[in-house]
Amino acid sequence: MKRIAQEYIHITKFIRKDAWNFLIGNFFAGFGFTGFSLLFNLYLKESGKGEGTIGHVLSVGTYATVLMIFPAAYLVKRISIRPVMLIVPVAMSFGYGIAIQAQSMQMIMAGIAISGFAGAFSSVIGGPLLMQSSGELERTHLFSINHAIALLSGITGNLVAGSLPDLMIKMDIHPASGYKYAIFVHLVIALVSLYFYSKIKVKHISLTGDSEDETRTHFKLKTPKKLLAYLAIPPMMVGLGAGMTIPFLNLYFRTRFHLDANNIGMLFALAQLFTIGGALMAPMLARRFGMVMSVILSQIISLPFLFILGISYFLPLAITAFLIRNALMNMSAPISSNFSMESVHPDDRSVTSGLLSLAWLFTWGITANIGGYLIENFGYELPFAFTMVFYILSSYLYYKLLYPIEKEQKNAKIQADV
Numbered sequence: 001m002k003r004i005a006q007e008y009i010h011i012t013k014f015i016r017k018d019a020w021n022f023l024i025g026n027f028f029a030g031f032g033f034t035g036f037s038l039l040f041n042l043y044l045k046e047s048g049k050g051e052g053t054i055g056h057v058l059s060v061g062t063y064a065t066v067l068m069i070f071p072a073a074y075l076v077k078r079i080s081i082r083p084v085m086l087i088v089p090v091a092m093s094f095g096y097g098i099a100i101q102a103q104s105m106q107m108i109m110a111g112i113a114i115s116g117f118a119g120a121f122s123s124v125i126g127g128p129l130l131m132q133s134s135g136e137l138e139r140t141h142l143f144s145i146n147h148a149i150a151l152l153s154g155i156t157g158n159l160v161a162g163s164l165p166d167l168m169i170k171m172d173i174h175p176a177s178g179y180k181y182a183i184f185v186h187l188v189i190a191l192v193s194l195y196f197y198s199k200i201k202v203k204h205i206s207l208t209g210d211s212e213d214e215t216r217t218h219f220k221l222k223t224p225k226k227l228l229a230y231l232a233i234p235p236m237m238v239g240l241g242a243g244m245t246i247p248f249l250n251l252y253f254r255t256r257f258h259l260d261a262n263n264i265g266m267l268f269a270l271a272q273l274f275t276i277g278g279a280l281m282a283p284m285l286a287r288r289f290g291m292v293m294s295v296i297l298s299q300i301i302s303l304p305f306l307f308i309l310g311i312s313y314f315l316p317l318a319i320t321a322f323l324i325r326n327a328l329m330n331m332s333a334p335i336s337s338n339f340s341m342e343s344v345h346p347d348d349r350s351v352t353s354g355l356l357s358l359a360w361l362f363t364w365g366i367t368a369n370i371g372g373y374l375i376e377n378f379g380y381e382l383p384f385a386f387t388m389v390f391y392i393l394s395s396y397l398y399y400k401l402l403y404p405i406e407k408e409q410k411n412a413k414i415q416a417d418v
Helices: 002-012 017-046 051-076 081-101 105-132 136-170 175-190 193-197 211-215 225-257 261-289 291-311 315-331 333-343 346-378 381-417
Strands: none
Touching: 002 136, 017 051, 017 081, 017 105, 017 136, 017 175, 017 193, 017 225, 017 261, 051 081, 051 105, 051 225, 051 346, 081 105, 081 175, 081 193, 105 136, 105 333, 105 346, 136 175, 136 261, 136 333, 225 261, 225 291, 225 315, 225 333, 225 346, 225 381, 261 291, 261 315, 261 333, 291 315, 291 333, 291 381, 315 333, 333 346, 333 381, 346 381
């Protein structure tokens, strides 16, 4: 552990100011929007909505992001990203604000859709901006630090989000209103990110410096379409599995074990604390086993813990399984993202980032609807079983499609060095 800490301390000396501002901005945005994610389902449940309806609402935001991802990827290559980075947190907070103030389902869905549209821009900017704001020496560590900061913001966001509704109840505020006010607090905190995003000096995220290419109005990929498809297919399987259960984990602990918001917030914070350790170990794991194999191993090892979550009614066992599964599945995220960004042409990184988000979100949105229906009518066992099946299929596809590509890249690099 000491060696890992020393390695990261050394690497931080090479991280540029733009990257630091992006990371700190992400912390505040993550803090605010994590709080919303924890409380919104609970707010809808407290307001009398069933899991099927909640799944439908969550899917609307996902589909909005899916519809906007490719237009967003196209636009950010051709316009300055600085105003975009300032507009996105405002638009997301505005949309979420509408969703918790609305009385009708139509307005709730409209607010979630606005946030989903704005979130598409965030999903296509992050990876390419980190690539442009880093060198090869610190890049893998920077992706891991970014992931760890997202988790740290989640820890603090979940802790505060979980405690605020209890505080509201002690002030004789109705539980549903307490959730609403707590969400507003988090949306305001998310807007603090604007200060740090405004200090980022990078204007465009294309890395080639080809001014003629920057002004072209037609869409042209420089990365083979087959490679892009291979990069997208495994995350699609993960999305199909995750959508069945992951959006409902806070409701899982609320309905099966009757935990209140404060305990759920502490549990989710603890889960992200576990995941930080995994994220920081990711570069060392990638060096030992390779990027693709690291992703495969983390997914396969998580399967027994998914099984336990599905069948267990013993709270300590369910908590243990939840914590370990969460760490294993999330520790591979920065490795997978880094591998994808390194595998494509620099000009296609924003498109690739959008494509990977699209692959995950589109399938996630489909099964969130199905998962909500199954949970409401049949309980949690069947959705967790489906999640396991799709994770197994994803691992197989990582091995079949992407592992040979990584081996080919390593061999090409060795030959180039010789």
